[in-house]
Amino acid sequence: MTTFDAETFAFLSSVKDPVLEDGATRIRLLDMMETLEAPHPYGILQWLQMAEFRAFAFDNLRVYCVKTWAGYKTQVHPLWIFLLLGRFIATMLGQEKFECAVGGNRYQCPRPEEEKMELEYRYDEWAYETDDVSIDMPYEYGDLLN
Structure with missing residues (x-):
């Protein structure tokens, strides 16, 4: 999976025109496309806190x-x-x-609107399943915390 860090967003910001010729930029973009996996929300x-991402976005x-x-936010759904x-x-x-x-399932994008809604649902479901912080955890494991 491509790690989208500050360096990556700075690189993406530097790409202004379609890269149709072979070269290091095209190879790097192709590598990103082949390993494009949705991160957890x-x-x-965390992307929003990076100045490089905010400028790129x-x-x-x-x-x-x-x-x-509390930091930067946006009204746009993370997906x-x-x-x-x-x-x-x-x-x-x-x-x-x-x-x-998304969560191990591969999708073709862009997709028809109703399928985008399904993709958003799957993304939310996957994010919820992978969320390792439980509100009930202090009660469930109360004896271990004392």
Whole structure:
């Protein structure tokens, strides 16, 4: 899986035109496309805290990041940020479609609207299942905490 860190977003920000010729940039973008896997929503919330991602999102994805007392947030669903990112990379490579993995399942994107809703549901379901913090945990394991 591609690690989307500050360096990656700085790199993506530097790509302004479709990369149709062979070269290091195209190879790096192709590698990203082949391993495009949706991160947990917490991962995307971490993206929002990176200045490199905010600049990239505002310029290329038209995603507005707003600073709050708890950090940066956006009104866009984390999955749509991820899909917009995938679409951006595909466009840079001159492709119309791309594949992404959500919770181990591969999907073709973009998809018809009703299937996007299903993809969003699966993403939320997967994120909920992989969320390792339980509100009831202190009560469930109360004896271990004392």
